[in-house]
Amino acid sequence: MNNLEFFETIKCHEYEVYNLEYHNKRVASTIAKNIDLSEYIYPINDKLLRCKVVYNSDEILNINYYEYKKKEIKSFKIIHNNDINYCKKYLNRDEINKLFEKKQSCDEILIFKNSLLTDTSIANVAIFLDNIWLTPKKPLLYGTTRQRYIDSGFLKQADITLEMLKRCKKIALLNAMIDFDILEDYSLFS
Numbered sequence: 001m002n003n004l005e006f007f008e009t010i011k012c013h014e015y016e017v018y019n020l021e022y023h024n025k026r027v028a029s030t031i032a033k034n035i036d037l038s039e040y041i042y043p044i045n046d047k048l049l050r051c052k053v054v055y056n057s058d059e060i061l062n063i064n065y066y067e068y069k070k071k072e073i074k075s076f077k078i079i080h081n082n083d084i085n086y087c088k089k090y091l092n093r094d095e096i097n098k099l100f101e102k103k104q105s106c107d108e109i110l111i112f113k114n115s116l117l118t119d120t121s122i123a124n125v126a127i128f129l130d131n132i133w134l135t136p137k138k139p140l141l142y143g144t145t146r147q148r149y150i151d152s153g154f155l156k157q158a159d160i161t162l163e164m165l166k167r168c169k170k171i172a173l174l175n176a177m178i179d180f181d182i183l184e185d186y187s188l189f190s
Contacts, residue, residue: 003056005091006030009176010051012043012065017051019176022144030088031057050177054091068177071122075187077106078162082114086140096121096140106189110165111140117160123175126155127168128182134158135174145174 008027011018020038028034041051044065054062079099086096100121103109110125111118119125119139124146126135135146137157149155158164165171170184 004088005054005056005061006089007055007091008037008051008053008089010037010041010053011068011176012041012049012051014046015043017041017043019144019148022147023053023176025147026089026142026144027055031055033057035060070178070181071107073107073173073183074185075106075189076108076110076120077103078112078165078188078190079103079109080112080115084111084113084118084140086119087142089141104189106187110188112162113138113140115161117162117165120173123173123178123181126172126174126180127160127165128170128172129164129168132156133172134160134164136160143174143176145176145179149174149180 008023010023024037037053040060040063043049048068049065050068052064053060079102081099084095099111100109108120110120116138117125117136119141124135124139124143126133133155135155135157137159150157170182172180172182174180
């Protein structure tokens with residue numbers, strides 16, 4: 001029996017549950033079993049909620065709702081780590097948390113693995129370079145929002161180097177709660 005625990009973060013607002021098709025697909029690819037999350041998620045009010053579904057290979061373990069407040073991000077610490085592995089949305093985020101602790105006075109981190117941009121600690125990332133939105137070919141986690149924008153043709157996948165990151169005009173953070181959040185006023189620190 002596999003006792004690894006995973007989680008999904010799902011946006012709920014005004015009793016609507018967002019993008020369940022993509023969350024269901026990720027759960028299925030994580031545990032090789034289809035679970036219809038719509039049978040489990042019932043928003044508790046009409047506020048903007050972050051629904052956290054914790055599960056393992058056998059069952060849904062827990063569902064909680066938290067009122068969502070967006071984090072203000074203006075500065076990024078660039079972190080290099082070739083050993084990190086977060087290919088599934090593991091409940092245990094110790095590896096990412098240890099990297100986040102290195103952010104110093106910055107708001108967030110940008111993680112590079114094998115000299116290529118991957119993700120932040122809380123979101124996938126995209127850069128606007130040469131009038132095209134690019135997202136890493138090999139993120140740490142294949143996010144649901146990232147996948148929606150790739151499927152729509154809006155985002156292109158690429159190997160993104162530090163030099164490309166420094167040349168881009170803007171970046172975007174992507175996750176279930178913030179969708180595609182474009183930042184034009186930010187700082188990068190090595």
